[in-house]
Amino acid sequence: xxxxxxxxxxxxxxxxxxxxxxxxxxxxxxxxxxxxxxxxxxxxxxxxxxxxxxxxxxxxxxxxxxxxxxxxxxxxxxxxxxxxxxxxxxxxxxxxxxxxxxxxxxxxxxxxxxxxxxxxxxxxxxxxxxxxxxxxxxxxxxxxxxxxxxxxxxxxxxxxxxxxxxxxxxxxxxxxxxxxxxxxxxxxxxxxxxxxxxxxxxxxxxxxxxxxxxxxxxxxxxxxxxxxxxxxxxxxxxxxxxxx
Ligand SMILES: Nc1ncnc2c1ncn2[C@@H]1O[C@H](COP(=O)(O)OP(=O)(O)OP(=O)(O)O)[C@@H](O)[C@H]1O
Numbered sequence: 001x002x003x004x005x006x007x008x009x010x011x012x013x014x015x016x017x018x019x020x021x022x023x024x025x026x027x028x029x030x031x032x033x034x035x036x037x038x039x040x041x042x043x044x045x046x047x048x049x050x051x052x053x054x055x056x057x058x059x060x061x062x063x064x065x066x067x068x069x070x071x072x073x074x075x076x077x078x079x080x081x082x083x084x085x086x087x088x089x090x091x092x093x094x095x096x097x098x099x100x101x102x103x104x105x106x107x108x109x110x111x112x113x114x115x116x117x118x119x120x121x122x123x124x125x126x127x128x129x130x131x132x133x134x135x136x137x138x139x140x141x142x143x144x145x146x147x148x149x150x151x152x153x154x155x156x157x158x159x160x161x162x163x164x165x166x167x168x169x170x171x172x173x174x175x176x177x178x179x180x181x182x183x184x185x186x187x188x189x190x191x192x193x194x195x196x197x198x199x200x201x202x203x204x205x206x207x208x209x210x211x212x213x214x215x216x217x218x219x220x221x222x223x224x225x226x227x228x229x230x231x232x233x234x235x236x237x238x239x240x241x242x243x244x
Contacts, residue, residue, distance in 0.1 A: 102128030
């Protein structure tokens with residue numbers, strides 16, 4: 001369970017995340033949308049204690065009731081992976097380029113589990129011995145997903161996990177995230193600028209603009225009758241028709 005209350009992040013100047021509150025209960029799927037620079041990624045990173053240097057965070061961020069803001073790295077590291085795991089936009093940043101991917105999986109689980117995880121994300125067994133550069137973007141993102149799921153986190157955070165992939169591969173990776181999260185009853189915090197993706201995957205959505213949440217609610221309601229003109233503009237710019 002993730003709880004964020006009145007989160008405020010700045011880099012010494014004006015806040016770039018301002019008064020954001022949201023919660024992800026076990027099995028719940030929450031989408032966080034908004035244009036580039038609206039504060040989505042920083043909000044997600046704050047949950048894992050992975051804010052960039054110079055960032056100052058205030059408010060409350062809790063994982064299963066444990067406050068993570070200001071928690072020592074040693075304790076944060078334990079929560080990461082076990083309770084909450086993250087899949088980033090660019091898989092190469094999450095993988096070690098000079099280590100075979102099977103070994104990277106085994107490091108967070110075991111050799112036998114690594115082989116199971118490969119199968120779980122739909123990769124052939126011989127992928128175990130591949131280096132990241134020998135895989136396609138979609139395959140690399142499957143590995144990152146396998147690493148994220150290795151310790152059965154209660155909540156999976158995905159930050160634009162398919163933006164770098166072509167459309168067909170994108171759909172398959174999203175299906176995989178959808179299926180695996182459902183199978184495990186994992187909660188999902190899904191960061192995206194893509195309203196269509198969020199409406200397929202999530203039951204609730206929060207819309208961010210310039211660091212603030214400007215609208216939130218059940219996806220169907222927000223899309224059927226956006227109350228904020230910014231949400232209406234996002235909707236108009238997406239492939240979705242207003243669902244009236
Ligand atoms: N390392 C940093 N140093 C200074 N300012 C930063 C830093 N990282 C982010 N910011 C500021 O915080 C704002 C929010 O960034 P964030 O990455 O959360 O946006 P986002 O909504 O995830 O955008 P995108 O969709 O492009 O990833 C940015 O507009 C930027 O001004």
